Amino acid sequence: MSPRLFKLTIGFVILAFISSGQAHGVNGGTECAACTLLVSLGEQLAQLHNDTVVDSLFKLCDLLPSTYDIPCRVVVALAAPTLIKVFEEDVNADVACHAIGICRTDPGQKECRIFQKTSTIRRKLDHINPIWKEEIDKHTVKQIRSNICDSLPVLKALCREIYTKLDDHLPVQDLDNDKFSEIKTLRGSYWRGRDCNDGQADFYPGRKPVDDDIVEDSNCNGIMGVDPKSGKSYEELFCKGSRPMGLAILGDSATAHFHIPVNWFTPAEINKDIFKEMPMVIENEFDWPQVSYSTGFMNTSTWKTIEGPTDSLYLRMRQRNLCNHRDYQNIGVNGATTVSMNRTVQYSLARDQKADKPLVVIYSLLGNDVCNGHPDTIDHMTKPAEMKASALSSLKYLDKVLPNGSLVLMTGMVDGRILYDTLANRFHPLGQLNQDVRYRDIYEYLSCLQVSPCNGWLSTNETLRNITSERARQLSEAVKEASQSQMFANFRVEYIDFDFHVVINAWKKQGGKAWELIEPVDGFHPNQFAHALTADYIWKTLEDKFPDEFGKINPNNENILKIFGDQNGY
Numbered sequence: 001m002s003p004r005l006f007k008l009t010i011g012f013v014i015l016a017f018i019s020s021g022q023a024h025g026v027n028g029g030t031e032c033a034a035c036t037l038l039v040s041l042g043e044q045l046a047q048l049h050n051d052t053v054v055d056s057l058f059k060l061c062d063l064l065p066s067t068y069d070i071p072c073r074v075v076v077a078l079a080a081p082t083l084i085k086v087f088e089e090d091v092n093a094d095v096a097c098h099a100i101g102i103c104r105t106d107p108g109q110k111e112c113r114i115f116q117k118t119s120t121i122r123r124k125l126d127h128i129n130p131i132w133k134e135e136i137d138k139h140t141v142k143q144i145r146s147n148i149c150d151s152l153p154v155l156k157a158l159c160r161e162i163y164t165k166l167d168d169h170l171p172v173q174d175l176d177n178d179k180f181s182e183i184k185t186l187r188g189s190y191w192r193g194r195d196c197n198d199g200q201a202d203f204y205p206g207r208k209p210v211d212d213d214i215v216e217d218s219n220c221n222g223i224m225g226v227d228p229k230s231g232k233s234y235e236e237l238f239c240k241g242s243r244p245m246g247l248a249i250l251g252d253s254a255t256a257h258f259h260i261p262v263n264w265f266t267p268a269e270i271n272k273d274i275f276k277e278m279p280m281v282i283e284n285e286f287d288w289p290q291v292s293y294s295t296g297f298m299n300t301s302t303w304k305t306i307e308g309p310t311d312s313l314y315l316r317m318r319q320r321n322l323c324n325h326r327d328y329q330n331i332g333v334n335g336a337t338t339v340s341m342n343r344t345v346q347y348s349l350a351r352d353q354k355a356d357k358p359l360v361v362i363y364s365l366l367g368n369d370v371c372n373g374h375p376d377t378i379d380h381m382t383k384p385a386e387m388k389a390s391a392l393s394s395l396k397y398l399d400k401v402l403p404n405g406s407l408v409l410m411t412g413m414v415d416g417r418i419l420y421d422t423l424a425n426r427f428h429p430l431g432q433l434n435q436d437v438r439y440r441d442i443y444e445y446l447s448c449l450q451v452s453p454c455n456g457w458l459s460t461n462e463t464l465r466n467i468t469s470e471r472a473r474q475l476s477e478a479v480k481e482a483s484q485s486q487m488f489a490n491f492r493v494e495y496i497d498f499d500f501h502v503v504i505n506a507w508k509k510q511g512g513k514a515w516e517l518i519e520p521v522d523g524f525h526p527n528q529f530a531h532a533l534t535a536d537y538i539w540k541t542l543e544d545k546f547p548d549e550f551g552k553i554n555p556n557n558e559n560i561l562k563i564f565g566d567q568n569g570y
């Protein structure tokens with residue numbers, strides 16, 4: 001049984017949340033976590049529906065969208081003989097994944113387990129169901145050993161796209177190479193304003209209008225043509241004096257809005273419908289920038305696997321001036337640090353210093369500089385001097401690409417102690433059915449496998465959590481120093497603290513509880529409700545501190561609305 005099969009199919013989930021680019025752990029690491037998660041899900045489904053584990057897993061595969069059901073069945077078929085053997089007895093997912101060989105105990109490592117030794121779950125004991133027998137026989141004989149990307153045609157296409165083109169965080173489909181796309185996913189219009197002409201590289205959101213957009217809409221804001229009364233172009237009439245500005249954010253998974261649908265991991269809620277959105281979720285790297293606090297613009301009622309209000313900095317800027325329509329870019333990358341921002345991520349920002357409108361750039365790296373999965377986690381945290389130098393390098397780069405009159409806003413890091421404090425003793429979705437897995441258990445398990453997204457904060461060791469927060473505070477200070485260390489020719493730079501307690505307090509005032517603001521599956525990211533509140537918090541901070549930076553409310557908004565309606569949408 002090839003562990004890579006797991007990694008590429010359902011294991012995507014775990015892989016993405018363990019932040020890209022990090023070590024893959026010990027004792028089977030990521031693949032082991034994915035296997036245990038999946039088998040445990042099968043076990044719980046078996047319990048709910050009086051079924052066997054293998055039957056449940058096959059049925060689960062049948063619920064997946066067509067691209068994934070075949071690889072899923074291959075994986076299950078390969079694992080089935082072992083699973084049937086171990087589930088003839090009362091064992092649990094840990095034991096099963098050890099038996100399959102995906103989880104192991106490497107020399108010098110301690111054994112990692114989520115569950116108690118023996119299962120207390122009551123379900124049918126496994127045996128070979130004749131319905132699956134043929135499929136199981138076929139695959140055990142065949143033994144797929146070659147690279148999964150080459151072995152299944154469906155995955156071949158997917159692998160190519162995801163692994164080669166997405167590495168640079170640019171849209172996968174972009175015919176004119178202007179860094180804007182006509183499609184939604186794969187870093188398309190869910191991430192950056194939709195390209196209104198993908199055959200012309202000088203037509204894209206955010207540029208100053210070509211020939212005042214008399215005949216064509218070159219900046220994709222839906223405003224074009226000539227006012228018959230005055231003979232002036234509408235761009236000149238409605239936008240020219242209004243100080244239009246775009247919004248871009250450089251950041252991490254909190255920026256991109258990482259979200260794993262909780263109903264995928266809630267056995268009682270599993271049905272065909274909730275998996276329909278899986279292709280979209282995977283093509284977006286498990287991120288939801290289209291409803292995020294920075295660049296969100298869509299209503300979550302579009303999907304079944306996310307809920308909560310949408311509010312964003314982009315929407316606020318657009319509301320202030322409709323000329324800003326579609327001028328947004330979300331450059332959030334899961335796992336990004338200050339160092340990777342300077343080395344790679346920032347280069348995917350699209351802005352032409354001469355041809356484009358000024359930009360408000362948010363630079364916000366909330367945690368990965370102190371978060372890693374290493375056992376000696378402190379040694380692997382970014383050092384303050386390194387933080388300052390990288391942040392400063394990024395600012396110098398921005399000075400080469402941002403149009404004059406831009407604004408750069410840098411945020412500090414969050415204090416992640418809030419995570420452990422609010423979640424540790426609560427049940428994780430995986431443990432809700434049998435009340436047997438708490439967040440504390442998940443955190444320890446991921447630490448044990450050395451694949452934790454953040455050993456420092458997701459730790460039972462309070463001293464370590466405190467040390468991590470102290471480092472985060474020093475790193476925030478380093479960013480602040482970088483922001484104040486010199487003047488830049490083309491923008492003003494400002495620093496603000498990112499105080500998540502303000503968001504929590506706003507939520508509590510509405511009668512909510514802190515844990516309700518955290519992503520339930522990963523126990524690590526802010527969720528949709530938190531995003532909407534964050535938009536309000538950051539926007540108010542900006543308006544309060546820099547009241548003159550965003551121009552006045554455009555007095556022509558109503559005229560634009562009247563003549564151009566939804567401005568060609570998104």
Ligand SMILES: *[C@@H]1O[C@H](CO)[C@@H](O)[C@H](O)[C@H]1NC(C)=O
Nearest residue numbers: 047049050051052122123124
């Ligand atoms: C589970 O199914 C078996 C036969 O497949 C049946 O004998 C048993 O009564 C069922 N148990 C429940 C609780 O429905």
Ligand SMILES: *[C@@H]1O[C@H](CO)[C@@H](O)[C@H](O)[C@H]1NC(C)=O
Nearest residue numbers: 298299300301302309310311
């Ligand atoms: C989102 O859609 C729901 C139902 O379609 C509607 O009630 C709600 O007002 C919408 N919210 C926004 C912000 O448009």
Ligand SMILES: *[C@@H]1O[C@H](CO)[C@@H](O)[C@H](O)[C@H]1NC(C)=O
Nearest residue numbers: 342343386389390391393394
């Ligand atoms: C930032 O990135 C550039 C380009 O890769 C590199 O030359 C520079 O040394 C980096 N700065 C720091 C502080 O690492």
Ligand SMILES: *[C@@H]1O[C@H](CO)[C@@H](O)[C@H](O)[C@H]1NC(C)=O
Nearest residue numbers: 461462463464465466467469
């Ligand atoms: C951790 O920090 C908190 C808040 O500053 C403090 O109350 C607590 O005593 C500290 N705990 C340890 C173990 O250092």
Ligand SMILES: *[C@@H]1O[C@H](CO)[C@@H](O)[C@H](O)[C@H]1NC(C)=O
Nearest residue numbers: 378460461462463464465467
């Ligand atoms: C907690 O973490 C600190 C800092 O890494 C370490 O010195 C200490 O030994 C740890 N305590 C326990 C009980 O593991």
Ligand SMILES: *[C@@H]1O[C@H](CO)[C@@H](O)[C@H](O)[C@H]1NC(C)=O
Nearest residue numbers: 403404405406488489490491
């Ligand atoms: C940017 O604009 C300001 C004021 O509009 C001007 O003083 C400054 O020289 C400009 N900077 C550059 C690099 O063009």
Ligand SMILES: [Ca+2]
Nearest residue numbers: 176178180195
């Ligand atoms: Ca394009």
Ligand SMILES: [Ca+2]
Nearest residue numbers: 197198200203
């Ligand atoms: Ca274009």
Ligand SMILES: [Ca+2]
Nearest residue numbers: 213217219223
């Ligand atoms: Ca236009």
